[in-house]
Amino acid sequence: MSRARAGGARSTRGQANLPALAVALLLVGGSVGVAVGLAGSAFASANTDPEDARLAASIADRLVAADGPFSVRANVLSKAATQNASADWLPADADARVTLDGRTVVSRGDPVGGATMRRIVLVAxxxxxxxxxxxxxxxxxxxxxxxxxxxxxxxxxxxxTITTVRADDRVVLHDPNGLDGAYDVALARYDTVRFQFDASSDLPAGSVEIAYRVETTTKAVLAVTVDA
Structure with missing residues (x-):
């Protein structure tokens, strides 16, 4: 092989390696960025009062529990309850604030520093x-x-005479003497419900009116700040 051909081959291999080198540099740069971000988070945590952090986490955990003061069920908060909240249950010996997507739900004192704990919740x-x-x-x-x-x-x-009402083939109302009036029926939350009515004759339109409750939910960030 001539020197010219050898030099050309080395040049070609060098150009082919350039994209790989660029990718490697990007990966190294990204790793450094992540490491710096984690180090910054660790530094911030190290400068947070552990008692503030513990109390903020405890309050946040209580709020998202199934029996929390605003809860419909675990991790789902009632919108009405958050709009009519009382601060009675907040710790009396610490400044604390609870916010939902930045809106203050309830507060005691003025927590200008301290620790903040966040939870992702649904608002129903x-x-x-x-x-x-x-x-x-x-x-x-x-x-x-x-x-x-x-x-x-x-x-x-x-x-x-209406004697029986079924929901998805399950009997939810029955009276051999006849059903007449308003009746509340509990439903399975995640099922499509089909009602059937057993009557002594065909029922005309207007014989039944149904009022049903549905729950709409939106995602939100619950934040608890404590400055003891």
Missing amino acids: EPTTRRFEPTMEGPDVATLPRRATSATLALDPPAGV
Whole structure:
């Protein structure tokens, strides 16, 4: 092989290695950035009063528990409860603040420093919807998923008796003498519910009105700051 060819081969290999070198430099730079970020977080934690951090974490854990003062269930907060919160349960010997997406929910004193603990939560808001089924077809009324409960107002015409109401083939109401009036029915949260009505004759539209509750949720950041 001539010197010219050898030099050309080395030049080609060098150019081919340039992209690999660039990728390696990017990876090294990214690793350094992550390390610096972690070091900064560790430094910030080291400068946080451990008692403040412990108390803030304890309050945050209590708020997201199933039996918390604002809870609908674990990690789900009632929007109405957070809008009408009381500070009575906050520690009396520390300045503390609870916020939800930056909005102050409740506070005691003025925690200008201290420690902050954050949790990702869902904020639930129930709404009620009403409709009158047409009473046609085998499943005469269908409710969407997330319906948590329903109130059935039964008003059959004269001479017609409703004896049984089923939800997905499960008997939820039964009276051989006839059902007439308003009845509350608990529903499975994640099921699509289909109501069926057993009556002595066909039921016309207007014989049944259904009011059902659904829960809408939004994601939010719960933050607890404590400065003891």
